[in-house]
Amino acid sequence: MDEFFAVAQAVTLALALALIYRPLGDYMAHLYTSDSDWRIERGLYRIVGVDPRSEQSWRAYTRAVLAFSLIGALLVYALQRAQAVLPYSLGLPAIPEGLSFNTAASFVSNTNWQSYSPEVTMGYTVQLAGLAVQNFVSAAVGIAVAVALVRGFARRRSGTIGNFWVDLFRGSFRLLLPLALVSSVVLIVGGVVQNFNGFTEITTLAGTTQSLPGGPVASQEAIKELGTNGGGFFNANSAHPFENPTAWTSLFEIVLLLAIPFALPRTFGRMVGSDKQGYAILAVMATIFVGSLVALSIFEANGAGTAPELAGGAMEGKEQRFGIFGSALFGSASTLTSTGAVNSMHDSFTALGGMMPMLNMMLGEVAPGGVGSGLYGMLVLAVIAVFIAGLLVGRTPEYLGKKIGPREIKLASLYILVTPTLVLAGTALSFAIPGVREDVESISIWNPGIHGMSEVLYAFTSASNNNGSAFAGLTANTPWLNTALGVAMLLGRFVPIVLVLAIAGSLAAQDKTPATAGTLPTHRPQFVGLLIGVTVIVTALTYFPVLALGPLAEGLS
Amino acid sequence: MVTTRTTMRTHWVALRTMLIFTLVLGVAYTIVVTGIGQLALPAQANGSVIRSGDDIVGSALIGQSFTDADWEPLPEWFQSRPSAAGDGYDAGASSGSNYGPENADLIAAIEERKAQVAESNGVSPDDVPADALTASASGLDPHISPEYALLQVPRVAAERGLAEAAVRELVESRIQARDLGYLGEPTVNVLQLNLALAELEG
Structure with missing residues (x-):
C-alpha cells in the first residue's frame, strides 16, 4: 500500500512537469531569441551602460560572466563582513573572513553550501540583499550559459553567441522573478512564514520556554528551489516546518526545483529547430532520474543497517509528515539537480541510500541538473557520445549538423575531468596532509569510521558539483574546509563555464553540414541509450573506487 | 585584444547591474512578498501561532517537548518524537542528529528509548513505532504517527484519571490523513492534541 502512495506521488510530479514542459520551454525559447526589449529594460540597459542589440564573441561573453560573478561575490562578502552595522541583523556580529569567503563562493557559484547554521549566523539583511539576490542571478547566469551553448549549435558562421547582459536581465526579470513571486505566495498559503518579526519568546504548554523564529522565508524558499540553489533560511533547510510545512508544499517545492531544468530541453529543441532533439535529451534525463529515484526509495524503504533495523524503519533524520518516500523523492530531485536543499538528513540515510545522492551528484548533475548547468552538462556528454559513436563506425562525428572536431573534443574532455579532479583531490588531500588530517578527523568528522570518510567525500562531491547538500554531521566551518570547499565550488562552477562557452564559440563559427544517410540520428532511442550509457560509464569508472571505500563498504559489511 | 579599459568597463557594468538586482530582487521583491503575506495571509505569514x-x-507547525526541567518525559502529556534541536525542540537551533546508520551512539539511544517507551506505556518493545525512536530531520517535527499516539492513550488516560475510550476517541479525531489523500504520511499534531486533551479535562 505504501508503494502505491509512493508511485502516486511520483506520477503526480511527472504529470505536473509534463504540463509545464511545453509552455515553459517555449516561453524560454522566445525569451532568449526575441529582439524586443521592454521599455523599462531599455531604461535599465542605459543606466548600466549596455547596448542590448550588440552581440558578444564567446570571449567577451565569458569575460562578462566572470566580471559579473566576481562583483557579486565581493558584494556578498562585503555584506557579511559588515553585518554588525546592517539593519535587521538580529544583533548578530560580522561573519569571519574564512566563512564569508566560503559563503560568497557558495552562493555565487549556485552551490549554496552552508558551513554555518543560518539561525545564529545570518541576519535578515544579508539573507535578502546578499543571498537571495544570488539565488536569482546565479541561476540566471547558469541559464544564460546554457542558452549561449545552444546558440552555438543553432547558428552558422557566426562570430557571436548572444549578449550576456540581455540574457541575464531577461532570465532574472522575465523568468525567475514572476515565477518566484507567484510561488512564494503559494508557499505562504501552505504555512511558510514571511515576516520581519525576529524571534518570539513563548511559554510552551509544558511550561518551558521556546523561541520561535521569524523571517522573510517564503520569498527566499521560492527562489531557492526555482533557481536550484538550495541554501536554507534555517539550519534544517526544507525539513524545517517553517520552510516546508506540509507534504503538499514539499511536492510543490520539488516541482519548482525541477521545472526549469526539465523544461530547458524543450527550449533547446525549439532553438535548434527540432523538438525531437529536445525530447531525446529529456528522455535521457528522465530515465536516469527514474532509475535513481527507484533505487533510493528501495534502499530507504528496506531500511538496512543496525540502527534502522533496531528502530523498525529508517526514520532517523526524517520528518513524519513526509515519510520515507516523500524524503526519498525530495533527496533525489535535489541532488540530481544542483539544488542541494534537503527535507531529510542525508547523513542518516542507510549506507546505500546515502550513496545515491552522492552518485547523483557524481553523474555531473545532468538528470536534469541545475538550471542551465544541467542542460549544458548533458550537451557536453552528448558531444562525447557522438564522438564515441563516430569512433565505432569510423566517421567524423557530427551533432546537430556541427562537426565535432579535435577542438570540441579537447574542450569536452577537459569539461568532464574538472569535477572528478576536484572531488578526488580534495577528499584525498583532506586525509593526506598531516595537519589537515588531524583537524578533519578530530573536529570536522561527526560519525566515526567509514561513514566519516563518506562525510568528507560527500562534501567535496557537493561543492565541486555546485550542489550544496551535505552529510551535515560534518563540521565544515574550519580553515581547511572553508578554503578547500570554497575553491572547489569556484573552480567547479567557472572552469566548466569557460569551457562550455569556448565550445559554443567554436560551434557557432562553423557552417552546418547537411545530414546524410551516414549521419548518426540523435533523436532516436538508439542515441538516447548511448547517451545514458556514456553518462553512467564515465561516472562509474571515475568514482567506483572511492565509493567502494565509503558507502559501498559500509552498506555491504 | 583585451585592454585594461574594456576590462574596467565590463566590471563597471557588472557593478551597476548588481546594484540594480540587489534593489529589485533583494529588497523590492522581499518587501512585496512580505506585504502580500501580511495583508492577505497574516496567520500563516506570522508562523501559524x-x-x-x-x-x-x-x-x-513547530513541535514542543513535554518534559520536565531534567528532560524527563511528563507522562500526563502525549510525547513528541526525540529531537536533536539544541537540548530538544530548541526552535532557535533546528537540526537533525546526523548520526549514520551504524553510529554506536545512535544505536544506544534507540535501545534506551525503546526500553523507556515500552516500559512507560506498558507495551512490548517490538510494538514501539519507528518515529518514537528516531530524531526528526528538523528536530522540530510537530507530528507523530497515529500508531505512536494511540500507543500512548492508556498511559495518558491513567495519569489523568480519564476514561481510556474518551482519550482514544480524541486521538482518533485528531489523526490527519495524508495530504489530498495520498501525499506524505498520516500524522497527529502533538501540541494540538495536548491542547485538546487539556480542554477535555476542563
Whole structure:
C-alpha cells in the first residue's frame, strides 16, 4: 500500500512537469531569441551602460560572466563582513573572513553550501540583499550559459553567441522573478512564514520556554528551489516546518526545483529547430532520474543497517509528515539537480541510500541538473557520445549538423575531468596532509569510521558539483574546509563555464553540414541509450573506487 | 585584444547591474512578498501561532517537548518524537542528529528509548513505532504517527484519571490523513492534541 502512495506521488510530479514542459520551454525559447526589449529594460540597459542589440564573441561573453560573478561575490562578502552595522541583523556580529569567503563562493557559484547554521549566523539583511539576490542571478547566469551553448549549435558562421547582459536581465526579470513571486505566495498559503518579526519568546504548554523564529522565508524558499540553489533560511533547510510545512508544499517545492531544468530541453529543441532533439535529451534525463529515484526509495524503504533495523524503519533524520518516500523523492530531485536543499538528513540515510545522492551528484548533475548547468552538462556528454559513436563506425562525428572536431573534443574532455579532479583531490588531500588530517578527523568528522570518510567525500562531491547538500554531521566551518570547499565550488562552477562557452564559440563559427544517410540520428532511442550509457560509464569508472571505500563498504559489511 | 579599459568597463557594468538586482530582487521583491503575506495571509505569514487567551502557546507547525526541567518525559502529556534541536525542540537551533546508520551512539539511544517507551506505556518493545525512536530531520517535527499516539492513550488516560475510550476517541479525531489523500504520511499534531486533551479535562 505504501508503494502505491509512493508511485502516486511520483506520477503526480511527472504529470505536473509534463504540463509545464511545453509552455515553459517555449516561453524560454522566445525569451532568449526575441529582439524586443521592454521599455523599462531599455531604461535599465542605459543606466548600466549596455547596448542590448550588440552581440558578444564567446570571449567577451565569458569575460562578462566572470566580471559579473566576481562583483557579486565581493558584494556578498562585503555584506557579511559588515553585518554588525546592517539593519535587521538580529544583533548578530560580522561573519569571519574564512566563512564569508566560503559563503560568497557558495552562493555565487549556485552551490549554496552552508558551513554555518543560518539561525545564529545570518541576519535578515544579508539573507535578502546578499543571498537571495544570488539565488536569482546565479541561476540566471547558469541559464544564460546554457542558452549561449545552444546558440552555438543553432547558428552558422557566426562570430557571436548572444549578449550576456540581455540574457541575464531577461532570465532574472522575465523568468525567475514572476515565477518566484507567484510561488512564494503559494508557499505562504501552505504555512511558510514571511515576516520581519525576529524571534518570539513563548511559554510552551509544558511550561518551558521556546523561541520561535521569524523571517522573510517564503520569498527566499521560492527562489531557492526555482533557481536550484538550495541554501536554507534555517539550519534544517526544507525539513524545517517553517520552510516546508506540509507534504503538499514539499511536492510543490520539488516541482519548482525541477521545472526549469526539465523544461530547458524543450527550449533547446525549439532553438535548434527540432523538438525531437529536445525530447531525446529529456528522455535521457528522465530515465536516469527514474532509475535513481527507484533505487533510493528501495534502499530507504528496506531500511538496512543496525540502527534502522533496531528502530523498525529508517526514520532517523526524517520528518513524519513526509515519510520515507516523500524524503526519498525530495533527496533525489535535489541532488540530481544542483539544488542541494534537503527535507531529510542525508547523513542518516542507510549506507546505500546515502550513496545515491552522492552518485547523483557524481553523474555531473545532468538528470536534469541545475538550471542551465544541467542542460549544458548533458550537451557536453552528448558531444562525447557522438564522438564515441563516430569512433565505432569510423566517421567524423557530427551533432546537430556541427562537426565535432579535435577542438570540441579537447574542450569536452577537459569539461568532464574538472569535477572528478576536484572531488578526488580534495577528499584525498583532506586525509593526506598531516595537519589537515588531524583537524578533519578530530573536529570536522561527526560519525566515526567509514561513514566519516563518506562525510568528507560527500562534501567535496557537493561543492565541486555546485550542489550544496551535505552529510551535515560534518563540521565544515574550519580553515581547511572553508578554503578547500570554497575553491572547489569556484573552480567547479567557472572552469566548466569557460569551457562550455569556448565550445559554443567554436560551434557557432562553423557552417552546418547537411545530414546524410551516414549521419548518426540523435533523436532516436538508439542515441538516447548511448547517451545514458556514456553518462553512467564515465561516472562509474571515475568514482567506483572511492565509493567502494565509503558507502559501498559500509552498506555491504 | 583585451585592454585594461574594456576590462574596467565590463566590471563597471557588472557593478551597476548588481546594484540594480540587489534593489529589485533583494529588497523590492522581499518587501512585496512580505506585504502580500501580511495583508492577505497574516496567520500563516506570522508562523501559524496558537493562542490561549492573549498568550501564544506555540506554533501549529513547530513541535514542543513535554518534559520536565531534567528532560524527563511528563507522562500526563502525549510525547513528541526525540529531537536533536539544541537540548530538544530548541526552535532557535533546528537540526537533525546526523548520526549514520551504524553510529554506536545512535544505536544506544534507540535501545534506551525503546526500553523507556515500552516500559512507560506498558507495551512490548517490538510494538514501539519507528518515529518514537528516531530524531526528526528538523528536530522540530510537530507530528507523530497515529500508531505512536494511540500507543500512548492508556498511559495518558491513567495519569489523568480519564476514561481510556474518551482519550482514544480524541486521538482518533485528531489523526490527519495524508495530504489530498495520498501525499506524505498520516500524522497527529502533538501540541494540538495536548491542547485538546487539556480542554477535555476542563
